Amino acid sequence: MDFLIFQVPMLTLQAVLDGLLLGILFALIAYGMALQWGVMNIINIAQGDLVILGGYIAYFMYLYGIHPAWGVIVSPIIMYFVGVVIYKLVINKVVDRDLFISILATFGISILFMQLMNFAFGADVVLANSGYGTTMLFDNSVTLPNSKIFSAFISIVFAIGLVVYMKKSKLGRAIRATAQNARAAKILGVDTEKVYAATFGINAALCGVAGALISITFTIHPYMGLPYTIRSFMIVIVAGLGNLPGVAMSGMGLGVFEEFADYILGTEFRIGSVFLLLVLILVYRRFKLSRKREYLK
Amino acid sequence: MIKNNLIIYLAILIFGLAAPFVFPAFKVQLSILCILIILAITWNVQGGEMGYNTFGNILFYGLGMYLCASVQVGMFFPLGEWTEGGGEKTFVHTPAQFFQGFAFGLAVAAIVPAIVAGLIGYSILGLRGHYFAICTLGLGVAAGEISGGIEIIGAGQGFTTPPFPNVDRLEARGEFFYFCSFIVLIFTFLAVKAIYSTRFKLVLNAIRDNEDKAEAMGIQTMKYKIIGWMISAFFCGLAGGIMGGLVGYIDSTDVAFDGREMGVFMVLMAILGGKGTLWGPVIGATLFHIFKEGFWTFFLGWQYVALGVLIVVIVIYFPEGIMGWLREKYPERFGEVVDEADRKAQVQLK
16 A cells, blocks of 8 residues: 555554544534434434534634634523524424434425525635644644644533433433333423423534534534534444444544545545445445344334 | 326427427526426335435436536547546537437436446345435435546536537527427336336335335335336436536536435425325426526525525425325315215314
């Protein structure tokens, strides 16, 4: 193999580190996906667009002179309400319906968001400069932007915080009960409608955090949402619903895969390879299950 | 009843043949309408009759588009030099070359996607429900991203299809592409109509209603699913080939593998008209095209906003579509026997 990446070990290390830090962010988005999928049984194609919207909130704070890192606090709060509004307008009408209906409805929301963001923020690729500088490792051969380390740290904090919240708080317990059996939860006095709204809101808030971090570490653009949706979907189907360590691991694995695909195939095939990997994973699982005459449910 | 149908078909045929001369300004729009109807009908074979909601038919559409143009150019000139930039100015097709190339291109554009569908069908069609939907969505987007990186078909800068040769009549280009798409539309409609009158359609419906039971009844469901997908791919490829020539310029993500527009349009049109009916997609596509063009003309810039809202509204409030609504309202017209007492009881229940 005459790929540069295999000849220079430091470059491999760089790719792995970059991928891991990126993957933690993916895992955070996928966690939100798994949450709403498990609780409400809908697949949200607009997930990526919520991420981008959250990123724009941080970017706007940066434009008005506030340090974008505060976006990590502000963005989820705003996004929570955006999520609840989306739930009230659209999602509550598709919760009990066929999954394809929810896919198509959220696809509509995704297109709507894309274009509205395009109007509001313009079609430029933007990033919020955090001014954190970079860390050099191993005699300057591996560079790590501090913003990436910051974003990975914040993602872990939010993920752990949410896990604790789901375990301990009253709402968290209600959400878990609804996920197990919505009817039984209703009979026992859980207001499932409120639980659904809160779940979608929390999912949107998670997307907001991830978006703010992405706007600091990478770039955002109105049309960049769909790949994030596909990534989180992929992570969830690899890890399974409700398997949190699995989500974290497969998220990081996907991050590393992408960095390597970037080096080996070239940047123009990066997104394509993600989508192709999704197809391959689904086909692999289909063949594995078909031996037992089962199929993905 | 049969006589009535014949009159309707004749009226549509006459309208179709006369349309480019009666409304010469709308030739391109009418051609696109024909393409949209083809796409909606073929999507309906999957989504409506078979219950496999796909976003992936755009793959065959884009494949057909690229193949048709590549064959048309590659038969006579080096393809690499053509796409590298300015090729369409140095190499000029004579009329004979153009039509010959286009005919061969269309043949390839129809057959290769069908073969591709057959090859990937066994893997992909084993998935069910939303996994199938997401998988095909990924397939379509991946195809767009990957074809955007391949040099010989123009990569990111696009592919200019051969310009229409200089013949004396100015109107010839529009008329040629209109009649191409209209003939393919009739061909598609008749083929699908013929298929729907056989046992094949019943098998597809059985798969939609309960695949496990269909399998238990001894139907080789996989075989039928693959054949159904190949039929769709065949006509999608044809539609794509014509559309490529009509637009005159192929871009990987904005024209060919345009999952965000065409890929959603075909789903939407079929659902708007009514899934699982023969005429539903035709009506849905016509209405959708009229709405779309009106909106695109008068509210330029807001079209995607309108599209997003339209998708949400159709999906939430009209999941049965126009034909489904009509069926609810006039079940007798659809050959359903309605017991009057039963209906009254149902109304009272409501």
